[in-house]
Amino acid sequence: MVTMTHTVPPAAQPADATAPDRIAWLRLSSVTLPLATPISDAKVLTGRQKPMTEVALLFVELATEQGHEGIGFSYSKRAGGPGQFAHAREIADDLIGEDPSDIGRIWTKLVWAGASVGRSGLATQAIAAFDIALWDLKAKRAGLPLAKLLGAHRDSVRCYNTSGGFLHTPTEQVLENATASLDAGIGGIKIKVGHPDGKADLARLTAVREHIGDDVPLMVDANQQWDRRTAQRLGRAMEEFDLVWIEEPLDAYDAQGHAALAASLDTPIATGEMLASVAEHMELIRHGACDVVQPDAPRIGGITPFLKLAALAEHHHLPLAPHFAMEIHLHLAAAYPLEPWVEHFDWLEPLFNERQEIRDGRMLLPTRPGLGFTLSDRARAWTVATHESGTRP
Known part of the structure; x- marks a missing residue:
């Protein structure tokens, strides 16, 4: 269990929407969500899988030099969560200094950073958390629901x-x-x-x-x-x-x-x-x-x-x-x-x-900007590993 202290980020300062901005900081969080009841579908009845008792989630939180923030997540049911977190940790530094509006180019950059493991499966599921956080940030910067x-x-x-x-x-x-x-x-x-x-x-x-x-x-x-x-x-x-x-x-x-x-x-x-x-x-x-x-x-x-x-x-x-x-x-x-x-x-x-x-x-559809959600204290309590890159503004 990783003990974390949560600080309220500084409010984003008014800025020209066209002004260059850069990703200054990001945090990865591996969260294990326990399920109240073991979950079974047809694959469990045939012995292909065991009942599901938890969901592993990879959260990405981003902040830019101008104080804009975004959050995204990916997930894995049963095995795979630690692998997603490990791959995300390897490529996280590649986002620092990037313009967060260049989402398509960043996605391609992250894919090629781990090209030898392919462009599907665990690798791209780790990239998904970054990508979703960038879209959340972009919508928040515009003051709109995604x-x-x-x-x-x-x-x-x-x-x-x-x-x-x-x-x-x-x-x-x-x-x-x-x-x-x-x-x-x-x-x-x-x-x-x-x-x-x-x-x-x-x-x-x-x-x-x-x-x-x-x-x-x-x-x-x-x-x-x-x-x-x-x-x-x-x-x-x-x-x-x-x-x-x-x-x-x-x-x-x-x-x-x-x-x-x-x-x-x-x-x-x-x-x-x-x-x-x-x-x-x-x-x-x-x-x-x-x-x-x-x-x-x-x-x-x-x-x-x-x-x-x-x-x-x-x-x-x-x-x-x-x-x-x-x-x-x-x-x-x-x-x-x-x-x-x-x-x-x-x-x-x-x-x-x-x-x-x-x-x-x-x-x-929520009226809140971006995806419209924030992490709860319980999510923080269920965090089992974190990694940070860059310096938070």
Whole structure:
């Protein structure tokens, strides 16, 4: 455990928005968020993974010579958190002295700093935290919420809850969780499927649909559990439930299988959350393998590559439903031209002082500049390692 003293940063001084500025200081924080209950999905039931008990997060805090600040984060579920922190620590010094507005050039510089480990996966997920912090800083400097800086199409986004429907949760509790989510103003419900016996999935799905009624948007997520034959069979059996989508029915890299499934079923196929680059998403889109694209900004390298993917998805008229990290994805979804979804997870809420406002099935865009969140005292207490570069103004 690293003991830290937190000092309030000096307020940013008024400055010409066009005046040159430089990154003077940054801090990396490795934070381990404990989960109240071990989390299980289909991959746990088949022995591929162990129940998830914590989330590892990499936070980046930046400050410039003129006193502007930004914060961003990436994350890892199960293994990988220490690796992200280690890679970020290696490349952190490369940001000192850079103009924080040159986000695209900085992203490329950081990628090539660690080019031998590739342009996807752990390396770019570490870069994502820097990239997101730079976009947060840029929006704060402009005095705008990030979505407004990007060019928002709406001030709220449809939202659905996932955290109440995992496979470790008994069906009766899933029903209670669904009621609580809808009472809180959340617009849709997603439940996990992928039991070894597909009949258990259908029974669970039947119970949820009967409980919430026919008018509430309902999704299912198989977490890559099925083979092609099983996905076809269960996908057809699920048609009667009028699902918004079936998520990750097959291995994340099985573009041809997803394409065949999307062509054969009336229910839309959603996938993409496990992919770690724009190039991997392009392969899905090229094959027509998804009806709904589900990128994760921290996983694909940050907001800079996310915007490239969003433009590609719009060109193909694909709905967008970013995965996890609603604190970031709310802004990116609000700036997407086609009506999107954002995923409500309450797991990360203890890390932040702010809460997302939800009303009438939609998550409201915060009016605070930037991403609109600050780290809580609990996040500081869960910090297990830090690294600083440069000198704080």
